[in-house]
Amino acid sequence: MNDVLTVRGLSVTVRDTALVSDVDLTVGAGERVGLIGESGSGKSLTALSILGLLPEDVRAGGSVRLDGVDHELVGADERRMSRVRGRDIAMVFQEPMTALNPTMRIGDQITESMLIHRSRTKAAARTAAADLLELVQLPTGTLRAYPHQLSGGQRQRVVLALALANDPALLICDEPTTALDVTVQALVLDLIVRGVVDRSSALLFITHDLAVVATVCERVLVMYGGRVVEAGPVNEVFTRPRHRYTEGLLAASDLESTSRRLTTIPGNVPPAGRFPSGCVFRTRCAHATALCEETPAWTGSETEGFACHHPAGVADA
Amino acid sequence: MILRLIERTGVFLVSLVVSSVLVFAFMAVLPGDPARVALGVNASDEAVAELRRQFGLDRSLPTQYFDWLGGLLRGDLGTSYVSKAAIGPQVFDRLQVTLWLVVAGMIIALVVAAPAGTVMAARHRKISGLALSAFSQVGVAVPAFLAGILLIVVFAVRLGWLPANGWTPPAQDPAMFLKQLILPALSLGLVQGAVLTRYVRSAVLEVLREDYLRTARAKGLRPFQALWRHGLRNAAVPVVTVLGLQLATLLIGAVVVERVFVIPGLGSLLLDGVSNRDLLLVQDVVMVLVIAVLLVNFVVDLLYVALDPRLRTAS
Numbered sequence: 001m002n003d004v005l006t007v008r009g010l011s012v013t014v015r016d017t018a019l020v021s022d023v024d025l026t027v028g029a030g031e032r033v034g035l036i037g038e039s040g041s042g043k044s045l046t047a048l049s050i051l052g053l054l055p056e057d058v059r060a061g062g063s064v065r066l067d068g069v070d071h072e073l074v075g076a077d078e079r080r081m082s083r084v085r086g087r088d089i090a091m092v093f094q095e096p097m098t099a100l101n102p103t104m105r106i107g108d109q110i111t112e113s114m115l116i117h118r119s120r121t122k123a124a125a126r127t128a129a130a131d132l133l134e135l136v137q138l139p140t141g142t143l144r145a146y147p148h149q150l151s152g153g154q155r156q157r158v159v160l161a162l163a164l165a166n167d168p169a170l171l172i173c174d175e176p177t178t179a180l181d182v183t184v185q186a187l188v189l190d191l192i193v194r195g196v197v198d199r200s201s202a203l204l205f206i207t208h209d210l211a212v213v214a215t216v217c218e219r220v221l222v223m224y225g226g227r228v229v230e231a232g233p234v235n236e237v238f239t240r241p242r243h244r245y246t247e248g249l250l251a252a253s254d255l256e257s258t259s260r261r262l263t264t265i266p267g268n269v270p271p272a273g274r275f276p277s278g279c280v281f282r283t284r285c286a287h288a289t290a291l292c293e294e295t296p297a298w299t300g301s302e303t304e305g306f307a308c309h310h311p312a313g314v315a316d317a
Numbered sequence: 318m319i320l321r322l323i324e325r326t327g328v329f330l331v332s333l334v335v336s337s338v339l340v341f342a343f344m345a346v347l348p349g350d351p352a353r354v355a356l357g358v359n360a361s362d363e364a365v366a367e368l369r370r371q372f373g374l375d376r377s378l379p380t381q382y383f384d385w386l387g388g389l390l391r392g393d394l395g396t397s398y399v400s401k402a403a404i405g406p407q408v409f410d411r412l413q414v415t416l417w418l419v420v421a422g423m424i425i426a427l428v429v430a431a432p433a434g435t436v437m438a439a440r441h442r443k444i445s446g447l448a449l450s451a452f453s454q455v456g457v458a459v460p461a462f463l464a465g466i467l468l469i470v471v472f473a474v475r476l477g478w479l480p481a482n483g484w485t486p487p488a489q490d491p492a493m494f495l496k497q498l499i500l501p502a503l504s505l506g507l508v509q510g511a512v513l514t515r516y517v518r519s520a521v522l523e524v525l526r527e528d529y530l531r532t533a534r535a536k537g538l539r540p541f542q543a544l545w546r547h548g549l550r551n552a553a554v555p556v557v558t559v560l561g562l563q564l565a566t567l568l569i570g571a572v573v574v575e576r577v578f579v580i581p582g583l584g585s586l587l588l589d590g591v592s593n594r595d596l597l598l599v600q601d602v603v604m605v606l607v608i609a610v611l612l613v614n615f616v617v618d619l620l621y622v623a624l625d626p627r628l629r630t631a632s
Contacts, residue, residue, distance in 0.1 A: 053534060056442070078539050086537030093535075098528035101547045102627055112546075113536040146626040162536065 002067045003028050004169050004202040005050065009062035010074070012045045012054065012226070017273030019058070020045050020226040025204075026302060027170060029067070032196065032203040034217035034234070036210065036249075040269045042226035043206045044094075047172050049074070050204075051091055052081040067169065087117045090163035092192070094175040096156035100147040106133075107143030110162045119166050132161035135198075136191050153184035157191060164195045171196050172204045177212065189216055210253045214238060219303065222246045225270070225280030232304040240313055242299075242306040245281045279309065318629040321622060329615040336607045337389070341382050344600045350374075354594045355398040372398060372597075389604065399595040407586065408601055414484060415582035418505065418574070419567045421498055425506025426513050426563070433510075434517025438525060439544065441518075450518070456511025461570045465504035465577040472500060482579040501578040505570055509563050516559040520552040527551070554624050561617035565610045 005027040012020035020042040027033045035043045049060035052073060064073040069084055076084075090113075093099050100109060110132060111125040120128055130140050136157035147155055156176060163171060173192060177185040193216055196203045205216050213220050213234060220237050222230040222245065230243040241247040248265040267284040270276075276283050282292035287310040296307045352368040353360070369375045373384060388395055394404040433449055440446030473481035480497050487494040524530065525548065533543035572584030583602060590598035622628050 051535060053531060082534075082537050082539045084537075085535055091535045093528060093532065095528055099532045101529040101533070101551070103550045103625060104547065112533075112538075116537045148627045159532065162532075 004031075004067050005204070006065045006067075007046075007050065007063070008065075010046065010049060010064065011061040012042065012049050012058060013061070014058045014272075018226060019272050020049070023062070023223075023226075023228050024302070025221060025228070027202045027204055029169075030196075030200040030202055031219065032193070032205065032217045034213035034220040035204060035206045035223060036208060036213055036220060037223035038208055038249075038269050040272060041223040043223050044174050045226075046223070047091070047174050047204065047206055050172065051085060051089055052076060053085075053091075083117070086113045086168075087119070087166045088168055089170045089172060090166070090168040092156070092159050092163050092171070092173045092176045095179050096152050096159055097179070099159050100155055102147050104146075105143065106145050106147065106150075106158055110143075110158070110165060113162050113165045117166055128165065129161075132165060133158075135164070135195065136161045137187075151184075153180050153188060156180060156188055160188070160191060160195060164199065164201075167199045168201055170202045170204060172206070174206045175208070176205075178207070178209070185212075192216070210238070210249065222249070225275035227280055227307070229281065229308070230306040232300075232306075236304065242311040242313060243281075243308045244285045244287050244310065244312060246306075247312045248284075279307075285310075318622065321628065322619075325615065325618045328618075329611060332611050332614075333608065336611065337386055337604060338382070340600060340604050340607060341385060344596055345378055345381075347596070351398050351594075351596045354596070368398070372396070385600075394601040395597050397595050397598050399593050399598075404598050404601050407598075408583070408605055411581060411583045411586045412605060414580060415568070415571050415575070415584060417487070417498060418501055418571050418580065418582060419564065421502035422505030422509060422567050422571075423560075423564060425502055426510035427560075429507065429510030430513035430517050434514040435521050435544070437514065437518040438521035439541075441522060449514075453511045453514040453518075456508060457515065459508055459511075460573075461504050461508045462573045462577050464508050465501065465574050468500045468504050469577070482577075484578075484580045484582075497578075497580075501574050501580060504577070505567055505574050509567060509570070513556070513559060513563060517552070517556055520555045521548065523555075524548040524552045550624060554621065557617055557620050557624065561613050564613045568606055568609055 003026050005025070007023060007025040010020060010023040010025070011018060023042075023046055025033075025035075025046070035046065037043050045054065045058070048054050050064050050073065054060055060074050062074060066073060066084065066088055069088060071080060073081070073084065100106070107126065107129050110129040111122070114120045114125040114128060115122065129143060133140060133142050138154060138157055138161075142150070142154070142158070147158075150158065160176070171192075176192065177188050180188060189212065192203070192205075195201075203216070205213065207213060217234055219232065220234050221228050222237065222243065224245045230237060230241065230246045237246060238250060241250055245265075251263045252265055265284055266286075270283070277295075278293040279285070279288070279296050282288040285292070289310065291309045294309075296309045298307050299305050299311070350365070350369075352365045352372065352374055356365055356368060366375075373381060376384075385395065392405060394408055396402065397404055433453065437446045437449045437453070469481045472479050479500055481500075483497050485493040485497055521544070525544065527548075530543050530547055533547045534540065538546065571582060572587060574580075575582040575584040576588065583605065587599065587602045589595075590602060
């Protein structure tokens with residue numbers, strides 16, 4: 001089976017500052033891939049550049065290809081990109097409270113994405129919208145509601161429904177549950193997974209929450225300082241991290257730890273464009289040496305590997 | 318929603334009553350006796366007393382007020398102290414003229430401002446947007462009467478395309494009516510349009526930053542389509558507010574422009590009334606202007622509710 005999404009050497013720059021460098025990313029058909037990292041690690045920018053929705057003065061370079069689309073997505077014009085968006089790739093954003101048009105009925109906002117791409121007639125789109133609402137467990141009456149009549153969790157389910165409307169090959173979710181109450185997070189996550197599995201859509205799931213990645217994704221990429229520092233199956237990466245950053249991240253979120261003190265990664269994420277040369281993590285890494293001033297090469301295969309001069313778990317080898 | 322309608326209607330009616338009291342009170346506290354003013358300083362005390370009695374000026378102020386208000390409600394604006402003619406028909410005739418002018422001016426302002434403001438916002442970092450911005454800034458600085466004089470000099474005097482002044486009722490000669498309407502309507506509309514453009518620009522800029530516009534593009538709408546389908550109605554809410562304020566300004570602006578173009582509108586009637594010391598006429602014209610402004614505000618309130626569904630559920 002072909003890979004749905006192939007990203008090669010993706011870079012994102014604003015004026016002369018690099019925000020994302022040299023990101024390689026592959027998502028197989030129907031595969032659920034997580035992209036994790038702290039805020040400022042470049043994960044949202046990576047998602048937006050796949051969709052071609054970067055802010056005006058932000059530029060993307062490199063290559064993004066989608067299976068079934070015969071052109072390069074980076075730098076493609078609006079006419080071509082608008083055909084891909086909403087049909088082949090759909091996206092769920094972080095903030096549900098502002099993601100919907102306050103002056104338009106929910107039903108019209110859902111059917112619109114089907115009507116734009118002419119995937120259904122008007123009548124069929126209305127039926128499909130009702131079905132989509134049922135899928136996300138909202139009553140059919142929601143079709144006539146306005147966004148302000150719904151809660152954040154309900155709105156996010158509407159956003160999910162309209163993203164799934166055209167059975168996209170790839171669904172990108174950017175922190176879809178971060179802004180939601182803990183009580184509805186599980187429901188929304190469950191609906192996302194069920195939605196993509198039913199359609200055999202692939203999922204690129206962006207979050208800073210390791211627990212969420214563990215429940216939703218099969219494979220994970222760890223980003224730091226605009227680079228992918230480690231990749232691999234969720235089980236592998238979470239139980240045997242190789243990159244020192246991943247190791248720190250896991251230690252910081254270890255809920256079963258017996259020690260009373262919270263473990264943290266020393267220092268802060270540097271502001272955009274102020275990451276050190278060489279290994280981007282070396283200024284916060286306890287294992288850094290002079291060698292780390294050189295950019296570490298990728299060790300391992302395309303889908304599983306890391307970029308670290310002093311990987312964890314080698315001392316005993 | 319019904320509740321809100323009732324509430325707005327109530328506010329409208331109360332403002333009407335309060336403003337009628339204010340207008341009446343202002344005219345009543347003005348020093349000088351209207352009858353004395355009307356007859357001149359040489360008139361005998363008997364003649365003045367006779368006129369006071371004739372116009373009911375010898376009655377108490379509340380009686381006079383309710384008499385005037387009752388007349389207003391019946392559409393009877395009373396009789397001029399100076400010309401002894403009925404005021405109602407005059408005001409009604411002149412009001413129609415001014416309304417043509419104001420409505421034409423507003424349409425021109427909207428036709429200019431809506432596309433220009435949108436383009437300025439969408440291209441706010443490009444040369445074309447900046448050029449439009451600078452141009453509208455000039456427009457904001459030009460008063461309507463100056464625009465009127467400039468338009469007369471260019472289109473009436475130099476080019477001779479349009480008449481420099483005058484007024485013909487539309488029923489009498491539609492072609493002439495239009496010709497004579499163009500220049501005064503332009504001088505009102507272009508200036509207001511320049512102001513409105515800036516509000517449209519900032520409203521559209523605001524909307525362009527909204528998340529739902531990004532959602533619309535993520536659905537597959539091109540930037541302009543997204544702005545058209547999802548942005549305009551949202552941007553219209555702040556613009557309608559300004560539009561309401563501007564209609565009031567236009568009514569006042571019409572007073573001056575009517576003078577420049579020698580148009581027999583409400584503005585000229587008001588100025589004539591002031592220079593002839595025709596107090597009741599002035600009082601009536603001011604009241605009509607106040608009613609017009611309040612009516613505009615009332616309509617703006619209703620428009621909000623039509624545009625923004627969030628306001629329908631608020632009590």
